[in-house]
Each structure stands twice: as structure tokens, then as C-alpha cells.
Amino acid sequence: MSxxxxxxxxxxxxxxxxxxxEAPFKEIVxxxxxxxxxxxxxxxxxxxxxxxxxxxDLLPKEEFRNSDPDRLAQLRDLPGIAKAGAVxxxxxxxxxxxxxxxxxxxxxxxxxxxxxxxxxxPVVDDEGxxxxxxxxxxxxxxxxxxxxxxxxxxxxEVVAHLFPAPGxxxxxxxxxxxxxxxxxxxxxxxxxxxxRLIRAIEGVVDFDNQLTTAxxxxxxx
Numbered sequence: 001m002s003x004x005x006x007x008x009x010x011x012x013x014x015x016x017x018x019x020x021x022e023a024p025f026k027e028i029v030x031x032x033x034x035x036x037x038x039x040x041x042x043x044x045x046x047x048x049x050x051x052x053x054x055x056x057d058l059l060p061k062e063e064f065r066n067s068d069p070d071r072l073a074q075l076r077d078l079p080g081i082a083k084a085g086a087v088x089x090x091x092x093x094x095x096x097x098x099x100x101x102x103x104x105x106x107x108x109x110x111x112x113x114x115x116x117x118x119x120x121x122p123v124v125d126d127e128g129x130x131x132x133x134x135x136x137x138x139x140x141x142x143x144x145x146x147x148x149x150x151x152x153x154x155x156x157e158v159v160a161h162l163f164p165a166p167g168x169x170x171x172x173x174x175x176x177x178x179x180x181x182x183x184x185x186x187x188x189x190x191x192x193x194x195x196r197l198i199r200a201i202e203g204v205v206d207f208d209n210q211l212t213t214a215x216x217x218x219x220x221x
Contacts, residue, residue, distance in 0.1 A: 005105045005106070005107065005200075006105070006106050006202050007103050007104060008100055008101070008102050008103070008104045008105075008106065008109050008123055008132075008134050009102035009123075009132075010106075011106065011138040011139065011141050011142070012102065012131075012132040012133060012134040012138060013132055013134070013135070013138065014131070014132045016122070016132055016133045017035045017037065017040060018040055018041040018042065018043050018049075018130060019031060019040050019042055019043070019053065019089050020042070020043055020044070020089065021042055021043070021044050021050065021051075021088070021089050021090040021093075022088055022089070022090065023088060023089040024087060024088055025058070025061065025086070025087050025088065025092070028040065028053055028058065028092070029058065032055065032058075038054060038055045038119070039052050039053065039054035039055065039119070039120060040052065040053050040054075040089075041122045041130055041133070042089045042090070042093045042095075042097070043130060046127075047130050048124075048127065048128040048129055048130075049097045049099055049122045049124050049128055049130050050093070050096070050097065051089075051093030051095035051096065051097050052093060052094050052095075052097045052122065053089050053092045053093040053094070054094070057083055057086075057093065057094060058083075058092065060083045060084040061083070061084055061086075097122055098112065098116045098118055098121060099122045099123070099124045099128070100112055100121040100122075100123055100124075101123065101124065101125070101126075102123050102131055102132070106139050106142060106202075109134055109139060113136060113139075119135060119136055120133055120134065120135040120136070121133065121134050121135075142202050142203050143177060143203055143205065144203075145177075145202060145203030147174040147175060147176070147177065148174075149203070150174045150177065150201060150203050150204060151173070151174040151179075153201055154172045154174070154179055154181075154198055155172045157197070157201070158194055158197045158198055158201075159172060159181070159194075162193060162194050162197075163185055165186060167186070168183070168184065168185050168186055169184065170182070170183040170185065170211065171183055176205065177203055177204055177205030177206070178204075178205050178206045178207070178208055179198050179201070179204055179206075179207050179208065180207075180208040180209075180210055181194060181208075181209060181210060181211050182210040182211065183210075184212055184213065185211055185212075185213055186213065187213070188213045191209060191211050191213075194209075194211070195207050195209055
């Protein structure tokens with residue numbers, strides 16, 4: 001089969017705003033507001049990503065603004081207290097940065113986001129240099145793929161390979177990303193295989209199996 005999975009470089013944003021590790025607090029806030037983003041990669045050296053500073057990293061400054069300094073000193077080991085006193089990206093950022101490579105599949109990027117509970121990932125090369133950024137919204141773009149394209153791929157890459165024998169008639173229908181296969185097939189073992197391959201097609205939302213097996217007559221295969 002010729003189908004290949006889409007990768008991060010297919011959907012990522014190539015133009016990325018970032019800050020250096022010495023960027024002051026107010027510059028970070030201004031940059032977030034200007035570019036309408038909620039997080040910024042922090043760079044060092046030759047554009048290497050060393051961390052990410054987000055709105056969540058900045059909020060402790062406001063949360064503990066009116067707190068008594070002596071009380072803050074007693075609570076210094078609690079999450080967020082140290083960042084309440086931070087004044088630069090180096091002190092505010094979450095490090096090391098959670099990143100992804102441009103050749104990672106969209107499924108791999110989605111797993112990283114889910115497991116690490118982040119909304120976006122800096123895309124880096126083998127040296128850790130920033131190449132772009134990919135967000136949850138970018139990964140969801142795959143579901144904008146037209147039903148007609150999905151149907152054609154399902155017919156060409158799945159049905160034609162799994163059910164080529166004469167007397168097997170399998171029809172493909174796609175509606176809102178849900179793929180339905182109907183018809184009679186000789187080998188029930190191939191039905192789970194078809195389900196796996198259909199679900200792996202980019203843009204498929206779900207699979208509705210309407211395939212049945214029948215004792216078909218005809219010359220032996």
C-alpha cells in the first residue's frame with residue numbers, strides 16, 4: 001500500500017515568535033499579547049529551545065501579589081511561589097522544553113500533547129534548534145479532509161488490497177468522516193484488518209462495519 005501518514009511538518013506553523021532567556025517579565029507579557037499566543041519558546045545559543053514560558057508561568061505573579069513576604073518565604077517550596085518572584089524568562093520558563101521533530105507523525109505529536117498535558121509543541125531539528133510550532137488546532141486540521149478523498153483512499157488502499165477476489169463486492173461510503181463498508185466477503189479474518197486500516201486513514205472519524213461473510217460459490221481461489 002502506498003499510503004503514508006501525515007507528519008508534523010505538514011501542519012506546523014513555520015514562523016514562530018520566541019524570546020531569549022534574559023527577556024524581562026513585561027516584555028514576555030507584551031509579546032504574548034501582540035502575537036495572540038499563550039506560550040513562547042525560550043531560546044539560547046544558536047536558536048536552541050531550552051524551555052517554554054506560558055501564561056500559566058506568569059500568573060503566580062498576580063496570584064501572590066498581595067501576599068505577605070514572610071508568609072511567602074515559609075511557602076517557598078509550593079508550586080508557583082518561586083515563579084511569583086521571577087523577573088525573566090530564564091526564571092519563569094518550564095524546562096526542559098517538551099518538543100517534537102518535524103518528521104514525527106501527527107499521532108505521535110498528539111500522544112505527546114496528551115501525556116504531557118500541553119497545548120502546543122516547539123518543533124526542533126536534531127540539534128534542538130527551533131523550526132516551528134505545532135498546536136492542538138494544527139493536529140485537528142486533518143479532520144477537515146473531504147469525505148470524497150477519504151472514500152477514494154479507502155477504496156484504493158484497503159478494499160482493493162483486502163477484497164480483490166471475484167464475487168466479493170464491498171462498497172465504501174463516507175459521511176462526515178465516518179467510513180462504512182458494506183457487502184459480502186469470503187474471509188471473516190480480514191474484517192478486523194479492514195477496520196484497523198480504515199481507522200488509520202488520515203481524517204477518519206469512525207468506522208461502521210456492515211460487512212458480512214457468505215458461502216460464495218465459484219472456482220477455488
